[in-house]
Amino acid sequence: MKYRLECTKCKANFGSDNKSLVCPTCGEALDTAYPIDKVRETLTKENLEARPMSVWKYLELLPVDDACQVVTIGEGGTRLLRATRLAESLGLRNLYLKDESRNPTGSFKDRKATVAVTKAREFGFKTVACATAGNAGASVAAYAAKAGLRAVILAFKNVTRTKLAKLISYGADVFIVEGTSSDVNQLAVEACKKYGWCNIVAASRYNPYVKDGAKTEAIEICEQLEWKVPDWLIVPVGNGCGLVSCWKGLKELRQTGLIDHLPKMVGVQGADCAPLVHAFTVGLPPDKIERFPNAHTIAHSIEDDFPPDGEEALEAIHESGGIAIGVEDDRMLWAQKLIAQKEGLFIEPASASTVAAAHQLLNNGYVDSNDVIAAVASGSGLNEPESIFQNTPEPVTIRPKLESLENALWK
Secondary structure, three states: OOOEEEEOOOOOEEEOOOOOOEOOOOOOEEEEEOOHHHHHHHOOHHHHHOOOOOHHHHHHHOOOOOHHHOOOOOOOOOOEEEOHHHHHHHOOOEEEEEEHHHOOOOEOHHHHHHHHHHHHHHOOOOEEEEEEOOHHHHHHHHHHHHHOOEEEEEEEOOOOHHHHHHHHHOOOEEEEEOOOHHHHHHHHHHHHHHHOOEEOOOOOOOOHHHHHHHOHHHHHHHHHOOOOOOOEEEEEOOOOHHHHHHHHHHHHHHHHOOOOOOOEEEEEEEOOEOHHHHHHHHOOOHHHOOOOOOOOOOOHHHOOOOOOOHHHHHHHHHHHOOEEEEEOHHHHHHHHHHHHHHHOOOEOHHHHHHHHHHHHHHHOOOOOOOOEEEEEEOEEHHHOHHHHHHOOOOOOOOOOOHHHHHHHHOO
16 A cells, blocks of 8 residues: 555544545544655665656655656756855855745645645546635646646635736636635535535645645755755745645655654744744644634735644644744845845745744844754745835836936936
8 A cells, every 4th residue: 555544633544545535534634644664665865866856756755656647737846045145144154945936836835736636636526626815726726727627716805916817827717705714715615525526725634635745845855955954944834734744744754764853843924814823922732723813914825814734733843843933024025025136036925934034033042043944935926926016116217318317326
């Protein structure tokens, strides 16, 4: 058996032929588990060196038996940028950015979609559905189009026009839904149950296979660091799946012997949309995370008032000795601009939150300037270009004369 499924709550086990996306026994989240002893036989440094960079490079730790069935449009294998100029400006020496903007639809959500849509097609689903702030929906819509499946996308009410255009372009059935992120997630759950659709919402609470795709991000970071582990791995947190996935991948990697220890995990949220940060700060148990009232942030990609994968995310932070931290919107915008000006990388505010968090942690004494820090830049600024005008003046209009240019230059 390539893998098995285990309930995260009641611990019931199921074979890989189980088509339910939640535990058939208690309705809670499922997780995949792999025969690590067998994985070790082929997932070696030597074998990996011979394979091209891709999500599917790590096939032994992915829930697909037949690689010919994979639905792919070139995801994964993104660069790990050593951000030397940015690090210097922040007072750091070893800052790396995992540039997920290089994925086909511009975000790390493509890692989730390639695996989850592959499984949906393998299980015989004809329609996939997704609740989204934009990036996850774009990924699901794109991969569904490649697979020849229908996609129903339920977008949060604050979805930007740029992201909406992408959703529509892939031919999905797109609906803007009023209410909170929790309301939209619940609608997706109910619709999938009633109509027999496959729920590929970005949280692993509703689909275990998105976690397997997203975990390859952390595995790649370690491989790109020549199997050295960063001291800190900083991840934006909306629904919590990104952080949970990275932690799963790292633990599996340690079990294979490819790494010998684990980093401290940092979960970053907008300061005014921070249910995970609140729970961490006041010492709530992971299963007692509270809905965040009046949640809002410019980082729409991580605007979740109640993270479906929050419990697992908080457990991962505690287990790793890490921290959850809230970042103000103006600091995200500051970091977004600084990253672009120092490294030539244009990322969205949710991505920039990890760099703002690194600076904040340094100033607060949590991080040492010599620590090796890997910060996930989860999505491209081209997914949300409107944000840049929130802290940048509009360009000056001049006449087509040198004198007019000079006056503007030296004003």
